[in-house]
Amino acid sequence: MVELRDMSISFGGIKAVDHVTVDLYPGEVVGLLGHNGAGKSTLIKCLSGAYKADAGQILINGAEVEINNPRDARAQNIETIYQTLALADNLNAASNLFLGRELVGPGGFLDDSKMEAETRKIMARLNPNFRKFNVPVSALSGGQRQSVAIARAVYFNAKILIMDEPTAALGPQETQMVAELIQELKAQGLGIFLIEHDIHNVMKLCDRASVMKNGQLVGTVDVNQVTDEDILSMIILGKKPAKAA
Amino acid sequence: MSNTSHSPATQSAPESGFGRFLRATEIDPRLLGMVGALVLIWVAFEAYSTFVLGRPSMLLGAAQADANGFLTPRNLWNLSVQTAYIGIMATGMVLVIITRNIDLSVGSIMGMVGMYMGLLQVDFLTPALGLGHPAIWVVTVIFGIVMGALIGALQGSMIAYLNIPSFIVTLGGLLVWRGAAFLVAGGKTIAPMDDTFALIGGGSFGALGRTGSWIFAAIAVVAVVWGVVRGRKARTLHGFQQRPVWAEWFMGGLICAIILGATAIVNSYIWPKGNIKKYYDQLGLPVPDGAEFGHGYAYPVLILIVVAIFMTVLMTRTRFGRYVFAIGGNPEAAALSGINTRTMTVKIFALMGGLAGIAAVIGAARQNSATNAMGNLDELYVIAAAVVGGTSLAGGVGTVYGAIIGALILTSLQTGMVLIGFGDGSYQRIVIGIALVLAVWLDIVYRKRLK
Numbered sequence: 001m002v003e004l005r006d007m008s009i010s011f012g013g014i015k016a017v018d019h020v021t022v023d024l025y026p027g028e029v030v031g032l033l034g035h036n037g038a039g040k041s042t043l044i045k046c047l048s049g050a051y052k053a054d055a056g057q058i059l060i061n062g063a064e065v066e067i068n069n070p071r072d073a074r075a076q077n078i079e080t081i082y083q084t085l086a087l088a089d090n091l092n093a094a095s096n097l098f099l100g101r102e103l104v105g106p107g108g109f110l111d112d113s114k115m116e117a118e119t120r121k122i123m124a125r126l127n128p129n130f131r132k133f134n135v136p137v138s139a140l141s142g143g144q145r146q147s148v149a150i151a152r153a154v155y156f157n158a159k160i161l162i163m164d165e166p167t168a169a170l171g172p173q174e175t176q177m178v179a180e181l182i183q184e185l186k187a188q189g190l191g192i193f194l195i196e197h198d199i200h201n202v203m204k205l206c207d208r209a210s211v212m213k214n215g216q217l218v219g220t221v222d223v224n225q226v227t228d229e230d231i232l233s234m235i236i237l238g239k240k241p242a243k244a245a
Numbered sequence: 246m247s248n249t250s251h252s253p254a255t256q257s258a259p260e261s262g263f264g265r266f267l268r269a270t271e272i273d274p275r276l277l278g279m280v281g282a283l284v285l286i287w288v289a290f291e292a293y294s295t296f297v298l299g300r301p302s303m304l305l306g307a308a309q310a311d312a313n314g315f316l317t318p319r320n321l322w323n324l325s326v327q328t329a330y331i332g333i334m335a336t337g338m339v340l341v342i343i344t345r346n347i348d349l350s351v352g353s354i355m356g357m358v359g360m361y362m363g364l365l366q367v368d369f370l371t372p373a374l375g376l377g378h379p380a381i382w383v384v385t386v387i388f389g390i391v392m393g394a395l396i397g398a399l400q401g402s403m404i405a406y407l408n409i410p411s412f413i414v415t416l417g418g419l420l421v422w423r424g425a426a427f428l429v430a431g432g433k434t435i436a437p438m439d440d441t442f443a444l445i446g447g448g449s450f451g452a453l454g455r456t457g458s459w460i461f462a463a464i465a466v467v468a469v470v471w472g473v474v475r476g477r478k479a480r481t482l483h484g485f486q487q488r489p490v491w492a493e494w495f496m497g498g499l500i501c502a503i504i505l506g507a508t509a510i511v512n513s514y515i516w517p518k519g520n521i522k523k524y525y526d527q528l529g530l531p532v533p534d535g536a537e538f539g540h541g542y543a544y545p546v547l548i549l550i551v552v553a554i555f556m557t558v559l560m561t562r563t564r565f566g567r568y569v570f571a572i573g574g575n576p577e578a579a580a581l582s583g584i585n586t587r588t589m590t591v592k593i594f595a596l597m598g599g600l601a602g603i604a605a606v607i608g609a610a611r612q613n614s615a616t617n618a619m620g621n622l623d624e625l626y627v628i629a630a631a632v633v634g635g636t637s638l639a640g641g642v643g644t645v646y647g648a649i650i651g652a653l654i655l656t657s658l659q660t661g662m663v664l665i666g667f668g669d670g671s672y673q674r675i676v677i678g679i680a681l682v683l684a685v686w687l688d689i690v691y692r693k694r695l696k
Contacts, residue, residue, distance in 0.1 A: 050581055071583040086581045088574035090641035091567075099571055100582035102564050109562045117483040136574075 001026045001191050002078075002160050007046055007056030016042040017053070018215040024160065024191040029182060031206035031223070032195045033235055039215040040195050041083070044162050047193070048080040049073035060160075074101075079158035083165045083195075085149040089138035093130075094119040096137055097152045122151045126181070143174040150181065161185060161192045167201060179205060199228050213238040269492040275635050275691060279650045282684075283657065290315035290661035298665060309515065315661055318514035322540055325511070326447040326611075328649075328656040329545035330604040331623065335630040335648035336556040337600035340593050342631055343573040345640035346404065346411035348594065350418030351601040351627055354396050355620030356426040358605040362389045363435030363615025366442070382442035389609075390602040396422065397598020401591035411594075419624065426617040436614030446611030447543040449520040455512045458541035462508040466501045473497040511546075512539035545607045549649070552603065557645045569593065573641040629677070630655055633684040637692075655680070 003023040009016055017039045024030050032040040046053040049070040057064050060076055067073050073080070080086075087096045094115040103118070105111035116133055123130045127147040137145055146166065153161055163182075167175040182192060182205055196202050202209055203223055211218040211234040218234045233239045267274060294300045294314040301307030302314045309318060334351050341348045362385050370381045400418050404411045437443070444451040453461060473493050480487050487493075516524075516538040525532045542550075560566035571579040572586050580586050601620075608619050634651030636643030658680055662673045 048581075069583065070581050074583065080581070082581065084577070086575070086578035088571040088578050088641075090570055090574035095567060095571075096578075099567075099578070100584055102567060104564070108564075109558075110564065110567060113479045113483045113485070116485070 001061060002047070002193075003057075003059040004043065004047060005057045005059060007043060007053050007058075009042060009046060009051060009053045009055075015215045017046070019056075020212065020215075020217045022193075022210045022217070022220065024193060026159075026189045026191050027186055028207040029186060029192045029194050029205055030220075031202045031209040032193055032212070033197075033202060033209055033231065034212035034218075035235060037214075038212040038235075040212050041164060043212070044080075044164065044193055044195060047073065047160075048078060048162055050080075071100075074156065077157060077159040078162065079153035079156060079160070080162040081146075081149045081153050081164065081166055083168065085145055087137050087145055087149060090136050092136055093123070093133055093140075093148045093151075096148055097122075097155060099152075101156070118155070119151070122155050123147065126151050126154070127177075142169045143171070143177075146170060146174065146178070150178070154181075154185070159190060161190050162195075163192060164195045165197060166194075167196075167198070175201075199231060202231065203228065211235055269489050270496050271488060271492075272496075273644075275688070276644075276647065276650070278687070278691070279634065279647065279654065283650060283654050286654065286657050286661065287315055290657075290665060294665050309513070313664075315664060318510050320660070320664065322511055322514040322543065324653075324656060324660055325546045326543045327660060328652050329447075329543070329549040330607045331626050331630055331656060332549050332649045332652040333552045333607070334597075334600050334604050334623070334627040335634070335652050336552060336645045337597040338627050338631040339556075339634075339636050339643040339645060339648045340560070340569050341411075341597050342628070342636045342638060343569055343640055343643045344590065344593060345573055345576070346590070346593070347415060347628065347638075348397075348400075348411065348597050349415040349624050349628075350396075350400065350422060351597065351604075352620035352623035352625075353419045353422035353426065354393055354598055354601040355605040355608060355623065356617055357396075357422040357429070358389050358393050358602050359609040359615045359619045360426045360429040360435065360617055361392060362605065362609055363438065364429055366439055367435055371439070377440060379441065381439045382445070385439070385442055386445070386606050389606045390599050393602025393605065394595045394599035397601070398591055398595035400598070401594030404594065405587040405590035423617075423621070426619075429617065430615075432617060434614050434616045438609060438613050438615070442606075443610050443613045445544050445548075446607055446609075446613070447545050448611075449516045449538070449540060450524075451545075451610075452511075452543045453541035453547065455539040455541055458508050458512050458539075461542060461547075462504050465504045469497055469500050469504070508542070511542050514540045516540065545611070548603065548607065552600065553645055553649055560645060565589075565592070570641065626652075626655060626677075629681045633681060635688060637688070651684075654684075 001024055003021070005021050007017050007020050020039070020043055022030065022032070022043070032044060034040050042051065045051040046056075047058060047067065049067050049072050052068055058067055059065070065072075065076055067076065067078075088099065091099070094112070097119050098115050103111045103114050105114070120133065127144065130144060130147065132140060132144070137148060140148070146169070150166075166178050170178065179201075182194070185192060194202075194206060196206075206223050208220055209223055209231060210220040211231065213235065218238050219240050221231070221234070267277075291302065291304065291314050295302040295305065300313045301311045303309065303312040303317050314320070338348060338351070365388055366381060366385055370378070370384060374380060396418070400414050403409050403414045473496075477487060477493060521536050521538060522532055524538070525536070560569065568579065568584045568589055571582070571584060572589060576586060605619070609615050612619065630652035631643065631648045632638065632651070633654055634644065634647030634649070636648065655677060658677055659673055662668070662676060667673070667676075
């Protein structure tokens with residue numbers, strides 16, 4: 001469904017991403033692993049429109065597409081949940097959900113009531129206990145902020161979802177909720193790129209895993225066919241696996 | 246609103262009656278504090294002038310001609326006119342500050358635009374069209390606003406595309422445009438302005454008059470009622486919790502009372518005898534016995550009201566306004582949501598420049614001349630007004646009505662001190678400076694309490 005082919009991007013003299021190819025099929029979760037600075041966030045930001053790659057192609061359903069900015073990415077039904085969540089702290093949940101894609105009423109004015117109603121509907125699905133619709137999101141807990149960010153991605157019918165360390169700041173119960181959500185989205189046919197540090201989560205949630213080191217792709221493996229140690233040695237040592245997937 | 250959680254840890258102490266009242270009416274407590282401060286300042290000045298200086302007070306029954314306190318129609322009317330141009334610019338400054346920028350050049354933009362408007366009138370329009378041609382003031386006003394907007398756009402572009410901090414660009418602008426204003430006419434003053442143009446600055450002939458002001462008030466009251474009804478309809482449509490009916494009508498009634506009260510005050514400020522004579526002389530009629538005209542709303546005040554409504558709608562009901570807040574809250578998030586932060590910056594500074602142009606129009610009209618010192622150091626008052634009105638320099642929050650009340654507070658302090666003869670300009674500066682720091686400190690304390 002998505003193929004990032006031969007992507008390269010440099011900042012200054014440093015090759016952050018060096019001729020990396022990864023792909024993603026519908027209904028699967030591909031983990032993107034590597035130590036800090038390996039280039040996984042940078043690679044995925046080329047797909048989400050935050051960065052523009054210096055070289056390489058992005059193919060969606062076999063056809064090459066141009067993604068120069070976040071709007072282009074959204075137009076391709078690619079939604080991203082950033083590590084920092086990318087929420088505007090001074091705005092409420094509804095405003096954040098619709099940021100950049102506000103619903104307007106007649107005359108081109110914002111339809112805040114409709115946006116709040118839609119937000120209530122989707123938050124009821126994702127986080128039924130959520131009540132604080134009219135406070136700035138800075139007043140919400142980490143898990144509530146995460147659910148707003150997820151709701152934003154889910155509401156707009158993403159086909160391709162990018163999640164950058166979604167459980168990093170969450171407690172065990174909220175991590176479980178995110179895991180269940182990923183399973184549900186998989187079942188709906190979404191393709192998910194998951195950047196994760198926790199090997200345990202990777203083994204549990206991902207179907208395949210691509211490991212990067214120093215901007216280059218070490219290899220892509222089927223999670224069911226390798227052990228924790230295999231993946232760890234890929235990340236730390238850059239040792240290519242015995243079987244590629 | 247349904248934002249209470251039910252865990253024991255967050256159960257608040259039983260609310261006082263006043264707290265319940267505030268929550269039901271959804272009044273922002275900070276707004277209440279600012280209005281309270283304003284009323285306090287007014288009453289304090291009036292008390293000082295009545296009891297300490299022994300001047301006759303209209304509150305105690307003196308006639309309008311004798312009274313010289315703070316709470317007289319004449320003084321309040323003058324206050325409204327003097328607040329107008331600062332308030333207009335302060336509404337634009339709110340947007341600038343929300344996006345974590347600052348504009349130090351607005352006073353200098355005023356000065357330069359004023360000089361060019363004067364030059365345009367005297368050297369080009371009047372010779373070309375003849376003295377008193379009705380198009381002169383229209384062309385001048387449009388020219389002034391456009392010029393201000395272009396200067397603002399230039400500064401905004403440098404900030405957005407060259408990545409120079411706004412403090413530096415506008416500090417440079419402060420110096421450059423002020424210097425350029427001097428060069429326009431070699432330091433000379435250009436006077437007088439076109440007659441119709443000068444009306445925009447206020448004065449007996451530059452006001453709506455009694456009937457006009459009552460019509461304006463009637464329209465405003467209808468608009469308020471319509472707003473209340475529509476607000477309830479929108480909430481019912483989506484099944485949201487309503488404000489209690491009494492709260493809605495209380496707020497609506499309060500705002501209508503303020504509108505009607507203000508109209509009554511500006512209408513009761515009567516023309517000086519000299520102007521009445523001038524008026525009848527122009528008509529070629531003798532002055533009738535007991536002729537009396539009320540001023541009504543001055544044109545600068547009407548312009549302020551229109552600008553305030555426009556800016557409030559812009560900030561709260563349009564995508565542009567939403568993006569301003571988003572950029573202020575988290576510029577990275579805004580960019581990742583597809584908002585073009587750079588063109589937004591250019592537009593915000595262009596808007597600020599355009600508002601400075603409007604202020605220049607009012608200033609030049611009021612002075613009936615173009616001077617290169619117009620607006621000197623006014624940017625500080627404009628910034629102070631926005632900040633006193635609750636706009637945080639950290640970005641992300643601010644309101645238009647707050648900025649206008651902030652402008653009212655500062656102008657009231659300034660004019661009040663002049664009225665009671667408190668020292669000269671230096672003492673007034675000290676007081677205003679202390680008031681600014683005090684107001685911001687109170688705001689910070691209040692915000693901390695909220696957390």
